[in-house]
Structures are given as structure tokens and as C-alpha cells.
Amino acid sequence: MTEIEVISPGFYSTIQDMGRVGFAKYGVPKSGCMDSFSAKKANLLVGNDSNDAVLEITMTGPTLVFHGDSSIAISGAQFDLQLNDCHIENDKAYKVSAGDKLVFNSLREGFRAYLAISGGFQTMKLLDSRSMYEEITDSIKIERGDRLPIISKSEEKENKGASVNFEIKGIFENEINLYEGPEFYLLRGDQKELLFKNSFTVSQSSNRMAIQMKEDFQNNLKGIVTGPVVPGTVQLTPGGTLIILMRDCQVTGGYPRILQLSELGICTLAQKRPGDSVFFKLLTP
Amino acid sequence: MRSRKPNIIRLGDRAVLLEWDFEINEKNLFWLLNLKELIIKKLYELKVEVINTYNSILISYVYSIEYVYDADFWLNAFDFNEVSVENIQQDTFILPVCYDLQFGIDLNEISIKKDMEISEIINLHTASDYTLYFMGFLPGFLYLGGMDDRLAFPRKNQPRKSIEKGAVGIAENQTGIYPKSSPAGWQIIGNCPVPLFNPKSERPSPFSPGDKIKFNAVSLEEYLDIKQAIKQEKYELKKHGNND
Numbered sequence: 002m003t004e005i006e007v008i009s010p011g012f013y014s015t016i017q018d019m020g021r022v023g024f025a026k027y028g029v030p031k032s033g034c035m036d037s038f039s040a041k042k043a044n045l046l047v048g049n050d051s052n053d054a055v056l057e058i059t060m061t062g063p064t065l066v067f068h069g070d071s072s073i074a075i076s077g078a079q080f081d082l083q084l085n086d087c088h089i090e091n092d093k094a095y096k097v098s099a100g101d102k103l104v105f106n107s108l109r110e111g112f113r114a115y116l117a118i119s120g121g122f123q124t125m126k127l128l129d130s131r132s133m134y135e136e137i138t139d140s141i142k143i144e145r146g147d148r149l150p151i152i153s154k155s156e157e158k159e160n161k162g163a164s165v166n167f168e169i170k171g172i173f174e175n176e177i178n179l180y181e182g183p184e185f186y187l188l189r190g191d192q193k194e195l196l197f198k199n200s201f202t203v204s205q206s207s208n209r210m211a212i213q214m215k216e217d218f219q220n221n222l223k224g225i226v227t228g229p230v231v232p233g234t235v236q237l238t239p240g241g242t243l244i245i246l247m248r249d250c251q252v253t254g255g256y257p258r259i260l261q262l263s264e265l266g267i268c269t270l271a272q273k274r275p276g277d278s279v280f281f282k283l284l285t286p
Numbered sequence: 287m288r289s290r291k292p293n294i295i296r297l298g299d300r301a302v303l304l305e306w307d308f309e310i311n312e313k314n315l316f317w318l319l320n321l322k323e324l325i326i327k328k329l330y331e332l333k334v335e336v337i338n339t340y341n342s343i344l345i346s347y348v349y350s351i352e353y354v355y356d357a358d359f360w361l362n363a364f365d366f367n368e369v370s371v372e373n374i375q376q377d378t379f380i381l382p383v384c385y386d387l388q389f390g391i392d393l394n395e396i397s398i399k400k401d402m403e404i405s406e407i408i409n410l411h412t413a414s415d416y417t418l419y420f421m422g423f424l425p426g427f428l429y430l431g432g433m434d435d436r437l438a439f440p441r442k443n444q445p446r447k448s449i450e451k452g453a454v455g456i457a458e459n460q461t462g463i464y465p466k467s468s469p470a471g472w473q474i475i476g477n478c479p480v481p482l483f484n485p486k487s488e489r490p491s492p493f494s495p496g497d498k499i500k501f502n503a504v505s506l507e508e509y510l511d512i513k514q515a516i517k518q519e520k521y522e523l524k525k526h527g528n529n530d
Contacts, residue, residue, distance in 0.1 A: 022335055022348050023335055024490065025337045025344075025346070026421060026494075027425060027483070027490050027491045028421035028422045028423060028425045028426055028427050028491075029485075029490065127486065136425045136466060136483070136485065137425070138485075180296065180299070182297070183295045183297065183303055226310070226339075226341055227339060227422065227429065228303075228305070228340070228342045229301075229303060229339055229344035231346060251423055251424070252337065253339055253423060261298040262298060263298055263299050286296045286299075
């Protein structure tokens with residue numbers, strides 16, 4: 002069986018697929034790849050289904066050794082990538098053989114990269130998903146010394162040199178596409194204007210659950226009766242913090258939901274580092 | 287009866303939110319749950335997930351946005367006044383709670399500030415039939431209605447950094463059980479030894495919205511016995527069906 006050995010895990014690398022569907026009624030977060038577009042792209046390049054599990058790599062990358070032959074592709078954030086002695090590129094499929102070593106060096110652009118391997122990762126599947134999450138899977142991120150099992154494909158597709166022309170517009174740009182949220186109408190006209198005129202900065206207190214904005218957004222909105230929220234929901238606290246819920250968010254919340262990111266908006270925000278500034282671009286449904 | 291037509295709101299490109307401004311009560315909950323079942327049946331062929339909260343239903347689409355437009359269309363044509371207010375099938379679960387001061391770390395404070403004996407607090411807390419409205423906040427956390435108003439008590443001024451798994455708390459007019467160790471601003475009055483969430487089970491929580499929950503006071507000794515039985519997989523949650 003093919004395995005990937007973790008020589009060093011990087012800052013925060015987790016196994017993710019497209020998340021848990023059908024368990025929100027138990028209060029279970031959806032989880033799944035923060036930038037689902039890039040993850041799908043990597044999966045397609047190695048002939049996987051878009052829901053196959055990939056490695057999500059955040060900010061600093063891992064060093065991995067392959068035990069077995071397979072093919073891999075990396076999409077999303079641009080790291081300096083090294084396969085043995087060769088420099089390799091994003092968005093291309095590469096053959097790997099037993100003993101090959103993959104190193105993620107400096108991060109050039111974006112924040113989260115996705116490593117797909119033919120067949121997909123075969124870590125623990127719970128509640129219909131391999132996405133790592135504290136309350137659910139035994140591990141919450143990969144660790145040094147882990148040997149990550151890979152699903153063997155009976156008939157491996159020939160992907161050498163494959164590239165997918167799968168255009169993702171603007172995930173590295175600073176425009177975040179979003180819609181009005183259910184409580185948007187409670188904002189005053191001048192507040193609405195500020196939301197789309199000003200830029201906002203990604204704060205340090207950001208993770209897979211939520212990305213907060215640094216700027217204060219003065220408001221007089223009251224809490225709402227606890228209601229549904231989903232990844233991409235933008236909450237506004239009475240203290241003036243904009244909290245953008247991400248993939249590991251709770252399923253309900255009590256802060257006004259003033260905006261709602263589109264799927265592309267979520268993927269774009271997932272590629273921003275703390276300190277990056279973004280603009281909100283309002284879409285009409 | 288007033289029109290039951292909801293406010294229909296698109297929540298991004300993958301979900302539709304239905305919201306009502308009705309009073310939060312059991313009758314409206316049953317109506318909402320009946321409607322939820324209808325929607326689930328109607329959309330059976332699509333990959334959707336439908337959840338309810340106190341006054342909302344959320345329809346989430348896994349894949350394409352196209353279906354969301356369809357949803358707008360049929361929801362606008364749907365006759366919400368036709369949905370039944372009949373009671374739904376419900377179970378009553380008995381959850382043991384140990385109110386020993388070892389767990390009920392805020393019982394003394396509530397007792398003093400409310401000028402109410404601790405035994406009376408426990409009596410009031412175990413006397414009610416609670417209704418499960420929905421789960422959220424944490425996996426397996428139950429949003430319960432029906433707490434006796436006399437128990438209402440504000441949250442702690444300063445949330446605790448961590449409280450134990452199973453802690454039973456009060457916040458304003460709500461009561462709930464923490465399914466895991468967590469920071470908490472609630473006033474803690476006891477502990478429930480029964481795990482509320484098991485990710486290794488296909489059905490990670492035994493409860494469904496509309497179910498009734500009753501708390502049964504147990505001694506510290508009984509509490510430890512239950513813990514032991516759970517460890518040995520010999521514990522069975524007590525449950526009464528509709529007609530028991």
C-alpha cells in the first residue's frame with residue numbers, strides 16, 4: 002500500500018475533503034477544504050473525484066517522503082516546490098516513486114496549498130468525511146512521523162504531463178465576492194456604503210473556523226434569535242468586529258448576519274494571510 | 287390564522303433561508319418540523335440538507351446554484367398555510383444529572399442571590415419537561431425550551447476558561463448541557479454523565495428536534511455507577527415513546 006511519511010508537518014497541515022453533509026442537524030460543522038476550488042483542481046489533475054481527500058497546507062509546508070508509486074498534483078498557494086532535486090510547479094501532475102521526497106520551501110503567493118495524490122488519502126472517515134476536526138477525528142492535523150495511507154487505484158490513469166485548464170478567476174486578488182446577508186437591511190445607508198468603500202485587513206485571530214477583520218465597524222445592531230449560519234456568513238458583533246465564518250464554523254449563531262460570501266469569495270479569502278487587505282464586492286443574486 | 291408565508295432569503299449561492307417572526311413556542315416548533323419534513327420529501331432527489339432553528343429553516347445545497355433558483359420558484363408558490371400544526375412523533379428521554387456541589391459550582395451563588403434553597407433549584411430544574419428545538423453551537427449541544435422562569439439567571443460576568451464535559455448550565459431563561467469541555471459563561475449547576483455526542487456512531491446523537499428531555503437527579507454514587515456502566519458499554523439511555 003502506498004503511504005506518505007511525514008518528515009515535518011509544516012505549520013498546520015490537515016486532511017480535508019468536501020466536508021460533512023447531513024450532520025448539521027446534530028450541530029456538526031461542515032468542514033472541508035478552505036479553498037475548495039484549488040483542491041478540486043489538484044484532484045482533477047491526478048484523475049481523482051473532487052471529493053477525494055487531499056492535504057491542506059497552511060502558511061508553511063511539510064516535507065514528505067513517498068512509500069510507493071503514484072502521481073501527485075499541487076494547487077492553490079504557490080510554494081517553492083522541490084521533488085528530490087527537481088523544482089516542480091503548481092497545477093501539473095507528477096509521477097512519484099517509492100523513496101521520493103517532496104519539500105515545500107518558501108511561500109510565494111496565497112496562504113493554503115492542496116496536495117492531491119492519485120486515489121486520495123485514506124485517513125479515518127467519520128460521519129461521511131475524512132476532514133480533520135477536533136470533536137470528530139482522532140487527529141486534528143498531521144504530525145511528524147505519521148504515515149498517511151493512500152487509497153490504491155485498481156486502474157491508474159496515465160496523467161503524466163496532464164494539465165487542467167480550469168480557470169479560477171482571482172483567488173489571489175483582493176476582491177471578495179459576496180451577497181447581502183439576512184440582517185444587511187438593518188444597517189444604515191452610510192454603514193452599507195462604508196462596507197464597500199473601505200478595505201478590511203485580515204486579523205491574526207483567524208483560523209479554519211473564522212477569519213476576523215482588524216478594523217472596528219461601529220454599529221448599533223442587536224443580537225438575533227439564534228439562527229442558522231454557514232461558511233461565508235459575515236457576522237457583525239456589537240463590539241464592532243466583522244467575523245467571517247469559514248469551513249469549520251458552528252451551524253448556528255446569534256450575531257447579525259450582514260453579508261454572505263459566495264463560494265468563490267470563501268476560496269479567495271482562504272488564500273489571504275493575516276495582514277492582507279481585501280475589498281468586499283457586492284453581487285446581486 | 288395569520289399567513290404563514292416566510293421571509294425567503296438567499297444565503298449566498300448555496301443556501302436558502304426561510305424565516306418567520308412568530309413566537310417561539312412548541313406549537314410553532316411542531317409546525318416548523320412538519321414543514322421541514324415536507325421540504326425534505328419534496329427535495330429528496332436533490333442533494334440538500336435541511337435544518338431548523340427556533341424560527342428558521344435552512345435549505346443548503348451541496349453543489350449547484352441552479353437548484354437554488356428552482357427553490358426560490360417553488361417556495362414562492364408553496365402554500366405554507368396548508369402545513370399541519372399537529373404534534374409530531376416524539377420521544378421522551380430521561381437524562382441523569384448529578385447536582386452535587388462538586389459539579390454544581392454555581393449553585394451556592396444562585397441560591398444566595400435568588401434566596402432559594404438549593405433543593406428547590408434542583409426540584410424546579412428536574413420538574414420540567416424540556417423540548418428540544420434544535421442542535422447547534424457545539425456538536426451535540428441541545429437548544430432546550432421550557433425551563434421554569436423562576437430559575438432564570440444571568441450569565442457569569444467573566445466566562446470561565448474551561449468547564450467539564452457534561453456540565454449542566456443556566457443562562458437567562460435557557461438551560462443546556464456542554465457536550466465537551468469548553469470555555470463557558472453559563473452558571474453551572476450540575477453534570478450529566480451520559481455522553482451527548484458520539485462521532486463514531488452513524489447517528490452521533492440519539493435526539494431529534496421535538497423530543498422531550500427530563501432531568502433526573504442522581505447522587506454522586508449513582509453518577510459514578512452510570513459513568514462506569516457507560517465505560518463498559520452497559521448503559522442504556524432511558525426513553526419513553528409517544529404512547530408509553
